Amino acid sequence: MNFRRQAGLSKSLILKGMQCPKALYLTKNPPDFEFPPDPARDARFQAGSDVGIIAQGLFPGGVEVPYEGLSIPKQVEKTRQLIDQGINVIYEASFDFNGIFVKADILVRRDGMWEIHEVKMSTSVKEVNLDDVAIQHYVLSRCGLSVSRAFLVHIDNSYVRRGELDVHRLFASVDITDEVLKRQAALPAIIARLREDLQKGEPDIDIGPHCSDPYECDFIPWCWRHIPKDSIFSLRGRGIDKFAWYRQGTIRIEDLPLDALNGAQRFQAETTLNRQDVVEPDKIREFLDSLWYPLCHLDFETFDTPVPPFDGTRPYQKIPFQYSLHIQSSAGAEPEHCEYLVERGRDPRRELAERLLAEIPEEACVLTYNQAFEKGVLRGLAETFPDLADALNVRIDNIRDLMVPFKKRHVYRWQMRGSYSIKEVLPALVPDLTYKGLSIGEGGMAMLAYHEMCRTDDLFRLAEIRENLLEYCRLDTLAMVRILGALEGMVKKS
Numbered sequence: 101m102n103f104r105r106q107a108g109l110s111k112s113l114i115l116k117g118m119q120c121p122k123a124l125y126l127t128k129n130p131p132d133f134e135f136p137p138d139p140a141r142d143a144r145f146q147a148g149s150d151v152g153i154i155a156q157g158l159f160p161g162g163v164e165v166p167y168e169g170l171s172i173p174k175q176v177e178k179t180r181q182l183i184d185q186g187i188n189v190i191y192e193a194s195f196d197f198n199g200i201f202v203k204a205d206i207l208v209r210r211d212g213m214w215e216i217h218e219v220k221m222s223t224s225v226k227e228v229n230l231d232d233v234a235i236q237h238y239v240l241s242r243c244g245l246s247v248s249r250a251f252l253v254h255i256d257n258s259y260v261r262r263g264e265l266d267v268h269r270l271f272a273s274v275d276i277t278d279e280v281l282k283r284q285a286a287l288p289a290i291i292a293r294l295r296e297d298l299q300k301g302e303p304d305i306d307i308g309p310h311c312s313d314p315y316e317c318d319f320i321p322w323c324w325r326h327i328p329k330d331s332i333f334s335l336r337g338r339g340i341d342k343f344a345w346y347r348q349g350t351i352r353i354e355d356l357p358l359d360a361l362n363g364a365q366r367f368q369a370e371t372t373l374n375r376q377d378v379v380e381p382d383k384i385r386e387f388l389d390s391l392w393y394p395l396c397h398l399d400f401e402t403f404d405t406p407v408p409p410f411d412g413t414r415p416y417q418k419i420p421f422q423y424s425l426h427i428q429s430s431a432g433a434e435p436e437h438c439e440y441l442v443e444r445g446r447d448p449r450r451e452l453a454e455r456l457l458a459e460i461p462e463e464a465c466v467l468t469y470n471q472a473f474e475k476g477v478l479r480g481l482a483e484t485f486p487d488l489a490d491a492l493n494v495r496i497d498n499i500r501d502l503m504v505p506f507k508k509r510h511v512y513r514w515q516m517r518g519s520y521s522i523k524e525v526l527p528a529l530v531p532d533l534t535y536k537g538l539s540i541g542e543g544g545m546a547m548l549a550y551h552e553m554c555r556t557d558d559l560f561r562l563a564e565i566r567e568n569l570l571e572y573c574r575l576d577t578l579a580m581v582r583i584l585g586a587l588e589g590m591v592k593k594s
């Protein structure tokens with residue numbers, strides 16, 4: 101093993117090693133394993149980088165040390181030159197001390213001393229952020245800089261955009277100097293231990309809560325590959341301490357004593373082990389009797405971003421950009437389909453609300469799957485457009501929730517594995533209709549597709565994304581039509 105090559109660390113590698121030394125080792129020595137792509141991680145990285153650039157507006161007129169196109173020594177050299185030239189604001193300032201490389205988002209010189217401003221797209225300060233800035237402080241100080249204060253700059257989610265983006269209101273800046281200083285004494289030993297661990301080879305560390313705390317580890321597909329599908333980790337909700345049982349050697353549900361489980365987990369375990377279904381026709385009938393026709397199956401897709409894109413929006417507000425509607429005039433009738441997908445670059449909200457009101461008759465029953473989400477979106481539209489509020493509130497009042505019979509376990513198939521999500525309910529009840537094979541298979545992917553739709557310059561790709569989005573959302577409401585049909589079938593049979 102080449103110690104010299106492996107001893108080089110960066111701030112993110114140290115943070116990774118602090119979460120799990122094995123993750124650091126595997127980053128430096130990747131296993132021969134095909135990791136699935138993680139578009140959500142890539143999107144988070146892109147969003148973080150966009151937020152970092154916007155935050156530079158807090159200290160305008162600075163000079164950036166680019167990452168792209170410059171080797172690490174060149175970035176460090178360029179930073180040193182800027183400092184020597186008397187530049188007082190440096191973006192992405194780069195330092196290397198004893199093989200530890202860090203980049204500080206924004207470095208500001210005041211009265212001959214330096215302030216670190218670390219930008220995060222979270223909405224509060226987290227423990228891991230303190231470690232992050234502590235490492236920067238450690239390296240900068242040892243490179244001879246006098247660091248006066250350290251700040252964590254995060255998104256202020258109380259900000260409501262009015263007109264041009266107000267960068268000073270979008271961000272909140274928290275002085276974390278004391279916490280950063282407190283961590284300085286421990287850092288040399290932490291770094292030395294990580295380097296020693298790297299020399300020793302792959303650490304013998306088993307899976308545990310550290311796999312997703314503070315971050316979801318990149319190596320989960322590798323380290324968790326021995327965990328079967330029906331493992332104790334597939335038990336939903338709070339209940340047993342799964343890692344405590346795992347450490348005692350219990351991995352499969354069938355090896356757990358059922359008495360150890362709470363009601364919900366025991367129900368899941370027993371139905372899984374016994375391949376047992378539940379159907380309560382009277383309860384299903386009660387639910388079906390609460391619906392009426394015409395009946396509109398409605399599903400929204402939304403996106404959110406740390407930077408509010410439109411007037412009147414807040415950071416991370418869910419903004420609808422698409423809906424699908426299947427309208428049935430009577431029970432079992434062939435549904436009529438309507439849909440909306442915004443043209444990119446446009447604020448979808450007004451257009452979407454007006455189209456929706458035109459397509460959902462005032463007297464119709466509006467069926468959703470997980471009503472809290474659709475109600476939240478419609479309430480947001482009603483707040484934004486007071487002139488549409490009365491009409492939107494009528495639709496909100498008419499909402500019923502198809503998730504209820506599954507959440508209350510009036511209908512349960514063991515294949516649902518304790519879940520009542522439509523993604524589990526559909527294959528269990530309507531196996532011929534599937535999300536498998538679609539480019540977009542769940543709401544998170546739809547949001548990523550929306551962001552890609554807004555960014556891409558490739559018109560062919562743009563058309564493809566639009567088609568994928570339409571196909572996915574259409575399937576969501578078609579799934580509801582078929583699930584409703586399956587419930588009606590269960591009542592007829594009884």
Ligand code: SF4
Binds near residue numbers: 312
């Ligand atoms: S998956 Fe868990 S055990 Fe494996 S490297 Fe990551 S944190 Fe460590």
